[in-house]
Amino acid sequence: MHTVYGMSASGNCYKLQLLLAQLGQPYAWVEVDILNGESRQAEFLAKNPNGRVPLLELEDGRCLPESNAILCYLAEGSDYSPSDPWHRAQMLQWMFFEQYSHEPYIAVARFISRFLPADHPRRAELPRLLEHGHQALAVMEQHLADRIFFADSGYSLADIALFAYTQNAHEAGFDLSAYRALRSWLDRVRSQPGFVAQQA
């Protein structure tokens, strides 16, 4: 059985909880409190020198970091990772988009808004994060205007990756009311077989 090291409040970690539930694959969960530096302690750094969660540990001790790489590994051969090369390329396109153009703004804005005190100096970053986050949401809205899911083949890891921090973007101060296609897509993801909501 795989072990996942993660923090329940993290969208990157929730991605794995959602996929593993949909795959019906049991796993052990080890909660890592990154807010109290647990991902920077020697024991964890020995497993992931980059000091980040989530981290997948196989039974034989091999470790794999990077949420979207873990999704790809776990979904090998399943319907969540299309076998057609073009559809798989589309899936990866949106997973790299998520980590480069989406998460660094929306997830970071949520972290600052939700976990840092009201007078914390990092709150000065919020206007810029909101501006760039809305740019990412607008690109998604345009794409979804005439599509059901991000890859043309249907629901895939790209949807799981982008759902994680889009569903709680309101916690980061994003108003999604103007994004009609995006809100319909969020509902479609929530209605997928095996869907589980984030618990924290």
Add this chain to the structure above:
Amino acid sequence: MHTVYGMSASGNCYKLQLLLAQLGQPYAWVEVDILNGESRQAEFLAKNPNGRVPLLELEDGRCLPESNAILCYLAEGSDYSPSDPWHRAQMLQWMFFEQYSHEPYIAVARFISRFLPADHPRRAELPRLLEHGHQALAVMEQHLADRIFFADSGYSLADIALFAYTQNAHEAGFDLSAYRALRSWLDRVRSQPGFVAQQA
């Protein structure tokens, strides 16, 4: 024949030039001057609504953005993308690391250092970018201390992705002299069959 839209001075675009040379695959190149806003004009945004290069265009007009997704698509079935699921997961791990923990610091620091005037206000970002960039380089140095390439299977897309902005990190103000394993790895990449240097 594929068309690549790119800017020659961009490391993300150079990744594709390197892989296509190693695959021996001919392609058309369309230079896009992102410094003069050409990637934000309507004609280009119709091909990539996210307004970034590189962009791959197939003969039938289908378009694929995101440098690392394009690498995966082009390398399907070749030795540059391992067929073993664990090795492919390692490759993707380092490609996501590159886009999240490496490029946003080292490529952005290079852009500011090389392309913005000496009195530009964005130069104030450089100390933070250098600090985070060195953290990424240290993770790479540790990984390479007892390894030849990033994935255990050998030279792969992970090396191509990470080589692009590590090879010119000095242009961003990074001193690589303390990174011995990293410098040896740079030389190993340069000695790979079909290697081509970045032209700009």
